[in-house]
Amino acid sequence: MDMPTQPPALEPLDRSHIEGALRDCPRLPSLGSINSVLHELLNAEQCYTAQMSEVIRRDPSMTTRLLRLVNSVYFGLSCPITSIEEAVFYLGVRQIRQLSMVTPIIEDLQRLTSTSLFPWREFWQHCIATAILTREIIGEMQSNVEEIDYVSGLLHDVGKIAMVAAFREHFAAIHRRLKEDSGNLLLWEREILGMDHCELGALYLKMHSLPEIVVDTVRFHHQPENAPRHTRVISAVQIADLTVRHARIGNSGNPLEISNDEWLAAAGWNLLFPENSEEKSLAFANLKRSLERLPSILEGLV
Numbered sequence: 001m002d003m004p005t006q007p008p009a010l011e012p013l014d015r016s017h018i019e020g021a022l023r024d025c026p027r028l029p030s031l032g033s034i035n036s037v038l039h040e041l042l043n044a045e046q047c048y049t050a051q052m053s054e055v056i057r058r059d060p061s062m063t064t065r066l067l068r069l070v071n072s073v074y075f076g077l078s079c080p081i082t083s084i085e086e087a088v089f090y091l092g093v094r095q096i097r098q099l100s101m102v103t104p105i106i107e108d109l110q111r112l113t114s115t116s117l118f119p120w121r122e123f124w125q126h127c128i129a130t131a132i133l134t135r136e137i138i139g140e141m142q143s144n145v146e147e148i149d150y151v152s153g154l155l156h157d158v159g160k161i162a163m164v165a166a167f168r169e170h171f172a173a174i175h176r177r178l179k180e181d182s183g184n185l186l187l188w189e190r191e192i193l194g195m196d197h198c199e200l201g202a203l204y205l206k207m208h209s210l211p212e213i214v215v216d217t218v219r220f221h222h223q224p225e226n227a228p229r230h231t232r233v234i235s236a237v238q239i240a241d242l243t244v245r246h247a248r249i250g251n252s253g254n255p256l257e258i259s260n261d262e263w264l265a266a267a268g269w270n271l272l273f274p275e276n277s278e279e280k281s282l283a284f285a286n287l288k289r290s291l292e293r294l295p296s297i298l299e300g301l302v
Contacts, residue, residue, distance in 0.1 A: 126250030159201025
């Protein structure tokens with residue numbers, strides 16, 4: 001009986017090879033313009049349910065997510081809602097705004113990863129949960145929360161998408177090694193590919209002229225203390241990412257469990273709350289409460 005053959009060993013690539021392959025990687029249309037028509041409506045002084053409903057109705061994917069979310073356990077409605085107008089009324093502007101960003105991005109990313117075996121649905125749940133918690137952490141500190149904070153959280157792991165799209169064999173080898181030996185994902189990525197997903201994702205977004213704050217978040221979300229700027233948002237993303245992993249919501253692709261001590265010792269906490277322990281305690285308590293409702297929200301979104 002023939003023994004199964006092992007895949008051939010892969011050599012790590014140099015930076016110029018990696019950059020060249022990334023340039024050939026498909027551009028994501030949603031990264032340049034995220035549902036601009038709906039975005040304008042949502043930012044108008046007066047938001048009319050009928051107008052929003054008409055825009056949403058043109059997008060079957062967003063319509064599906066809208067109805068699935070409003071009929072999820074989170075809202076606990078006794079009668080199912082089938083009308084887009086009713087769904088818009090129940091969800092409100094904030095939830096619709098998040099849907100308008102999530103839907104095109106996830107659709108684009110799914111096209112890039114459609115041929116790769118990986119728990120992508122759970123991965124999207126991880127990314128969206130990180131975005132939601134990033135928004136809540138920043139909201140604890142300032143009243144005027146910008147959409148770029150949510151987008152930064154949503155895209156923090158985009159380097160893993162770029163990796164599977166441009167270096168599928170290396171991506172598969174990295175995750176085989178993780179299953180066999182566990183260990184640190186970033187170290188295996190650097191050893192097998194030659195670059196980790198943080199640097200890779202930042203390169204990919206910079207090539208497509210994404211805002212500096214998003215590029216920096218992707219590059220430094222594991223080490224906000226090394227970020228040259230935008231420390232507040234990057235720290236919030238680090239805490240949100242670790243919170244979601246600690247609670248085992250979704251799947252980031254990194255099997256390393258986050259203990260309570262590791263979560264609380266993250267550099268982002270001290271960068272956000274250097275002296276005010278009361279604010280830190282309040283943020284900590286609010287995150288704990290948010291975790292309780294996240295799974296039902298994610299079921300409606302992904």
